[in-house]
Amino acid sequence: MVEDLVARRRRLMGPNVPTFYDEPLHLVKGQGVWLWDSAGTRYLDCYNNVPHVGHCHPRVVRAIADQAARLNTHTRYLHETVLDYIEALTGKLDHDLNQAIMVCSGSEANDIALRMAQAMTGKRGFIATDTTYHGNTTAVSQLSARRPPIGGQPGHVRLIPAPDKLPPGPEGAEKFARNMARAIVELEETGFGFAGFMLDPIFANEGLPDVAPGFMDAAAGVVRRARGLVLCDEVQPGFGRLGSHWWGHDFMGFRPDVVTVGKPMANGHPVAAVITRPEIMAEFRQAFGFFSTFGGNPVSAAAAMATLRVIEDEGLVANAQAMGDYMLAGLRTLDHPAIAGVRGRGLFFGVELVGEDGAPAPELAHRLVEELKREKVLIGRIGRHDNILKLRPPLVFGREHADFALVALARAFGRIPGS
Amino acid sequence: MVEDLVARRRRLMGPNVPTFYDEPLHLVKGQGVWLWDSAGTRYLDCYNNVPHVGHCHPRVVRAIADQAARLNTHTRYLHETVLDYIEALTGKLDHDLNQAIMVCSGSEANDIALRMAQAMTGKRGFIATDTTYHGNTTAVSQLSARRPPIGGQPGHVRLIPAPDKLPPGPEGAEKFARNMARAIVELEETGFGFAGFMLDPIFANEGLPDVAPGFMDAAAGVVRRARGLVLCDEVQPGFGRLGSHWWGHDFMGFRPDVVTVGKPMANGHPVAAVITRPEIMAEFRQAFGFFSTFGGNPVSAAAAMATLRVIEDEGLVANAQAMGDYMLAGLRTLDHPAIAGVRGRGLFFGVELVGEDGAPAPELAHRLVEELKREKVLIGRIGRHDNILKLRPPLVFGREHADFALVALARAFGRIPGS
Numbered sequence: 001m002v003e004d005l006v007a008r009r010r011r012l013m014g015p016n017v018p019t020f021y022d023e024p025l026h027l028v029k030g031q032g033v034w035l036w037d038s039a040g041t042r043y044l045d046c047y048n049n050v051p052h053v054g055h056c057h058p059r060v061v062r063a064i065a066d067q068a069a070r071l072n073t074h075t076r077y078l079h080e081t082v083l084d085y086i087e088a089l090t091g092k093l094d095h096d097l098n099q100a101i102m103v104c105s106g107s108e109a110n111d112i113a114l115r116m117a118q119a120m121t122g123k124r125g126f127i128a129t130d131t132t133y134h135g136n137t138t139a140v141s142q143l144s145a146r147r148p149p150i151g152g153q154p155g156h157v158r159l160i161p162a163p164d165k166l167p168p169g170p171e172g173a174e175k176f177a178r179n180m181a182r183a184i185v186e187l188e189e190t191g192f193g194f195a196g197f198m199l200d201p202i203f204a205n206e207g208l209p210d211v212a213p214g215f216m217d218a219a220a221g222v223v224r225r226a227r228g229l230v231l232c233d234e235v236q237p238g239f240g241r242l243g244s245h246w247w248g249h250d251f252m253g254f255r256p257d258v259v260t261v262g263k264p265m266a267n268g269h270p271v272a273a274v275i276t277r278p279e280i281m282a283e284f285r286q287a288f289g290f291f292s293t294f295g296g297n298p299v300s301a302a303a304a305m306a307t308l309r310v311i312e313d314e315g316l317v318a319n320a321q322a323m324g325d326y327m328l329a330g331l332r333t334l335d336h337p338a339i340a341g342v343r344g345r346g347l348f349f350g351v352e353l354v355g356e357d358g359a360p361a362p363e364l365a366h367r368l369v370e371e372l373k374r375e376k377v378l379i380g381r382i383g384r385h386d387n388i389l390k391l392r393p394p395l396v397f398g399r400e401h402a403d404f405a406l407v408a409l410a411r412a413f414g415r416i417p418g419s
Numbered sequence: 420m421v422e423d424l425v426a427r428r429r430r431l432m433g434p435n436v437p438t439f440y441d442e443p444l445h446l447v448k449g450q451g452v453w454l455w456d457s458a459g460t461r462y463l464d465c466y467n468n469v470p471h472v473g474h475c476h477p478r479v480v481r482a483i484a485d486q487a488a489r490l491n492t493h494t495r496y497l498h499e500t501v502l503d504y505i506e507a508l509t510g511k512l513d514h515d516l517n518q519a520i521m522v523c524s525g526s527e528a529n530d531i532a533l534r535m536a537q538a539m540t541g542k543r544g545f546i547a548t549d550t551t552y553h554g555n556t557t558a559v560s561q562l563s564a565r566r567p568p569i570g571g572q573p574g575h576v577r578l579i580p581a582p583d584k585l586p587p588g589p590e591g592a593e594k595f596a597r598n599m600a601r602a603i604v605e606l607e608e609t610g611f612g613f614a615g616f617m618l619d620p621i622f623a624n625e626g627l628p629d630v631a632p633g634f635m636d637a638a639a640g641v642v643r644r645a646r647g648l649v650l651c652d653e654v655q656p657g658f659g660r661l662g663s664h665w666w667g668h669d670f671m672g673f674r675p676d677v678v679t680v681g682k683p684m685a686n687g688h689p690v691a692a693v694i695t696r697p698e699i700m701a702e703f704r705q706a707f708g709f710f711s712t713f714g715g716n717p718v719s720a721a722a723a724m725a726t727l728r729v730i731e732d733e734g735l736v737a738n739a740q741a742m743g744d745y746m747l748a749g750l751r752t753l754d755h756p757a758i759a760g761v762r763g764r765g766l767f768f769g770v771e772l773v774g775e776d777g778a779p780a781p782e783l784a785h786r787l788v789e790e791l792k793r794e795k796v797l798i799g800r801i802g803r804h805d806n807i808l809k810l811r812p813p814l815v816f817g818r819e820h821a822d823f824a825l826v827a828l829a830r831a832f833g834r835i836p837g838s
Binding site for chain 1: 424425427428430431432434435436437439443444445446447454467469470477479480484487489490491492494495496497498499502505509518519520522523524525526530533534555556558560565566681682686687688689690697700701704705706707708709711712713716718719
């Protein structure tokens with residue numbers, strides 16, 4: 001059955017379609033932190049951040065079903081829900097980020113964020129960190145170093161080493177700022193000029209490196225003095241995943257000019273947004289005359305609103321902090337020579353694995369992901385070497401789920417030589 | 420109330436957010452071809468193509484609600500519905516377009532189509548028609564001439580006159596092909612090379628000009644001989660709107676290399692797709708390693724599948740033809756000196772308006788859109804001069820709706836001087 005689906009996928013979707021696991025999972029049902037495959041086996045979801053308030057949360061499902069049955073149009077007509085939502089969303093952001101555009105994906109949101117910086121500065125060049133990922137449109141994927149684009153690496157993008165490649169502490173922050181300054185000079189010299197710096201404030205794709213609040217201060221100052229914009233991609237850390245704060249930039253303590261949000265925003269319904277200050281919004285809308293047919297439609301707005309209300313009503317940010325602390329303490333009791341480090345930020349964890357020689361161990365991480373699947377726990381990998389176990393469960397993660405995962409992890413590590 | 424919403428929009432969404440009508444409509448409910456505003460007034464929807472099978476069609480609503488309650492994940496796990504849907508969708512396309520990528524918007528789909536051409540040819544240059552619109556991402560919006568991008572018009576894009584600017588008949592088709600050949604030479608000379616030609620096969624944004632099947636033959640031959648790709652944007656004509664055919668390119672009689680679909684695909688749920696041949700898909704996936712979190716999720720696939728089944732089960736393509744013919748005949752009975760031409764393709768109509776001097780009359784078109792709203796009928800405008808009334812109702816449009824619209828049109832034109 002799984003075999004058939006794999007063959008059908010290849011026939012209908014083509015080659016190189018990414019799947020998880022040596023034998024991909026065929027899922028048929030989800031509820032809360034649990035997923036079921038077609039054989040009826042239940043898995044604890046410690047990977048998926050999109051079902052933020054739990055798979056198939058009844059309030060989100062009902063909001064979608066009710067609004068889909070009542071009206072689904074676009075923002076060329078007036079509708080309250082999109083306004084109610086933008087008001088609620090921007091209310092979660094401190095300072096002056098109080099206008100938003102709703103779109104369908106984080107990629108679309110980041111594509112707009114880049115153009116906001118271009119509209120504001122009249123320049124075209126961007127800086128990003130060197131193992132980041134901000135989405136899949138032509139413009140946004142140019143910030144990813146993984147595959148060289150057709151026509152070669154674009155001249156208007158400079159990638160600077162992410163914090164995991166820098167010295168710890170203030171020295172790293174200073175080096176980061178110096179690299180930023182140098183990249184800005186290069187962009188100005190090549191004629192593209194410097195429009196903005198896009199970052200994930202927790203550097204999730206670089207493996208959630210241990211970066212302290214204040215790390216961005218010097219670099220943000222450099223960006224500001226060069227009149228560029230700080231574009232903060234909150235697709236991964238946003239909506240309270242970090243427990244301590246609603247947003248990654250609040251945890252890190254810097255003030256972005258543009259914030260983008262996506263994946264968990266409507267618990268799986270295709271919704272994303274770009275949030276910024278009025279003067280940036282005005283420049284963008286003047287320069288680009290943007291309209292999205294699906295963006296901010298009443299159903300998407302209702303789904304996002306229900307998700308936001310559930311986060312509040314169920315106290316999920318506080319839960320992310322409490323369960324994050326509990327889980328992190330448990331992860332730190334794991335005892336295996338391959339574990340080089342355990343990091344956590346709310347309900348987002350990285351367990352870094354190395355070989356006997358101390359080198360990154362991506363194969364071992366791969367094996368552990370498979371072993372965890374055998375233990376009915378779904379996790380993934382991150383980091384520039386794919387050697388860091390990624391645990392990032394829905395925010396309705398409770399103590400019993402943490403215990404389930406920790407027992408499974410201990411068993412899985414127990415089967416790895418060296419334990 | 421409407422006033423409040425307009426002010427709230429400006430505060431929360433910024434300036435220059437497009438709305439329809441001098442006093443924007445505040446809609447609260449939709450059903451079939453009908454929409455209701457907050458005062459309880461009912462309008463006949465002769466504009467919206469997104470609710471293809473009718474606003475809030477119960478089968479589509481149920482499919483969304485059921486799947487949202489069961490499971491919503493992504494294509495890194497296996498799921499049948501996305502495969503069932505791609506199989507059904509590609510089954511509607513003749514020839515060898517039998518693989519697809521699902522995404523969230525037509526913009527995302529066209530952004531991929533451009534990169535498919537780049538991956539296949541190793542080149543970067545594109546040709547489009549001169550008043551077209553293919554979407555809102557950075558890369559796709561560069562094909563639109565409306566606003567100059569930051570940094571100036573991109574060197575890798577050449578816009579050629581759309582058919583409405585060409586002589587009628589074979590002469591126009593030959594000129595179109597010659598312009599294509601010249602643009603290809605220019606792109607090759609500037610070093611970008613020629614990757615592909617993107618078109619809307621019915622040139623909807625250029626006002627649905629009267630182009631006969633076979634028009635594209637010579638131009639498509641020119642593109643082929645230059646080893647470029649024909650990228651066919653079926654977002655507007657697709658899914659049977661033309662009545663005579665499921666797709667615009669089938670009506671026009673040419674074979675595209677890539678087809679994109681969007682808006683009506685899932686009746687308003689944010690879904691779109693790119694369909695192509697296996698060798699193009701393989702080159703794209705090799706070059707770009709594409710993944711979309713929301714693209715092809717089980718709920719989106721279920722919504723698209725339900726929409727496709729309703730089109731079939733309710734015979735909506737045949738209805739588009741029958742009601743298209745009926746409505747077109749009625750539109751041709753409208754008698755006013757400002758009417759320079761009436762065109763139709765299935766349930767898609769253009770009524771071209773000119774002044775006494777024969778020049779395009781956008782102000783008159785604007786006034787008629789407002790007059791029609793007073794008659795409780797929603798229509799829009801198209802064309803390079805915005806002087807063409809656009810009627811493009813949901814496909815569940817019946818004879819009584821056509822009669823309602825025609826009476827309203829006659830009354831509205833009756834209030835325009837000259838009648």
